[in-house]
Amino acid sequence: MVKINTVLGTLPADQMGPTLMHEHMVLAYPGWEQDALAQPIDLKELASACAQALGEVKQFGIKTVVDATPCDLWRNIDLDRMVAEKTGLNIICATGMYYEAEGMPVYLKFRSQVMDITAELYESFMQELTAGIGKTGVRAGVIKVATGHGCITPYEEKVLKAAARAQKETGVPILTHTQQGTMGPEQAALLTGEGVNPKKIVIGHMCGNASLEYQMSVIDKGVYIGFDRWGLDFLFPDNLRRATVLGLLGLGFADRIVLSQDCNARILGRPFVMPDFIQALIADWSYTHLFKNIIPQLKQAGVTDGQIGQMMVDNPKRIFSG
Numbered sequence: 001m002v003k004i005n006t007v008l009g010t011l012p013a014d015q016m017g018p019t020l021m022h023e024h025m026v027l028a029y030p031g032w033e034q035d036a037l038a039q040p041i042d043l044k045e046l047a048s049a050c051a052q053a054l055g056e057v058k059q060f061g062i063k064t065v066v067d068a069t070p071c072d073l074w075r076n077i078d079l080d081r082m083v084a085e086k087t088g089l090n091i092i093c094a095t096g097m098y099y100e101a102e103g104m105p106v107y108l109k110f111r112s113q114v115m116d117i118t119a120e121l122y123e124s125f126m127q128e129l130t131a132g133i134g135k136t137g138v139r140a141g142v143i144k145v146a147t148g149h150g151c152i153t154p155y156e157e158k159v160l161k162a163a164a165r166a167q168k169e170t171g172v173p174i175l176t177h178t179q180q181g182t183m184g185p186e187q188a189a190l191l192t193g194e195g196v197n198p199k200k201i202v203i204g205h206m207c208g209n210a211s212l213e214y215q216m217s218v219i220d221k222g223v224y225i226g227f228d229r230w231g232l233d234f235l236f237p238d239n240l241r242r243a244t245v246l247g248l249l250g251l252g253f254a255d256r257i258v259l260s261q262d263c264n265a266r267i268l269g270r271p272f273v274m275p276d277f278i279q280a281l282i283a284d285w286s287y288t289h290l291f292k293n294i295i296p297q298l299k300q301a302g303v304t305d306g307q308i309g310q311m312m313v314d315n316p317k318r319i320f321s322g
């Protein structure tokens with residue numbers, strides 16, 4: 001059985017159990033640390049807050065959580081480790097980069113003016129997948145890549161190609177971010193075109209597009225798809241996510257879908273005061289929304305325990321064990 005990298009060591013893939021494939025500890029956009037009035041961080045306190053919030057998933061049987069935070073969004077391995085120790089959850093961390101418009105590729109942009117950075121990105125990903133992240137000794141278990149709205153920029157294309165090369169050499173899965181329900185088919189085509197086994201690819205945030213034609217154009221590439229933003233109603237309404245996943249399940253694709261919430265326990269920086277209308281649209285967004293609301297609604301619509309098991313247990317295990 002394939003052993004996967006968690007932040008506390010390796011784990012046989014068949015021991016992953018019910019798995020959330022795309023969550024975060026915190027949301028921290030590049031630049032927050034330069035805000036003189038950002039709330040200071042006490043890592044111990046932050047770890048306790050994250051462990052308390054994320055730990056609630058254990059009562060619903062979850063054993064493993066993928067922290068899909070890329071390198072440039074304040075991924076914090078010490079925080080992941082502390083939360084894994086406090087909760088007993090298996091936490092898998094990522095290497096990889098976010099999409100150009102919201103990530104931090106300035107260093108790479110500068111370097112790319114004089115050289116092709118694809119090889120450097122590949123080497124960096126490989127270091128984190130095989131030797132470890134910084135001095136932590138923790139090896140990344142997935143590669144996260146991302147593209148922006150409506151196009152794959154030259155920078156993002158280099159990230160995807162570097163990820164493809166690292167995937168082929170290590171066998172770890174690639175987990176993607178798509179923006180506003182676009183570029184799923186293009187991501188799948190680019191990655192499989194680079195020789196990545198489609199069974200090692202999860203095209204993420206596919207629940208941001210209710211078109212079954214769009215869904216099928218990704219599924220047809222042989223990859224997995226992430227319905228992984230439940231509760232983010234201001235981006236796309238849950239009822240349309242539900243209608244879409246019900247359509248796909250009706251077509252027999254329970255073996256190709258994973259479920260998650262893209263949630264976090266805290267936003268770093270200054271206190272983030274959202275307008276009331278947005279607050280109302282994310283009122284349900286939490287690490288447990290899937291279990292308290294969405295899965296019961298899916299079952300009411302006829303989805304079976306077997307199908308839920310495929311999406312929460314069997315598919316994550318297959319994605320990681322290859």
Ligand SMILES: [Zn+2]
Pocket residue numbers: 022023024068262
């Ligand atoms: Zn995410």
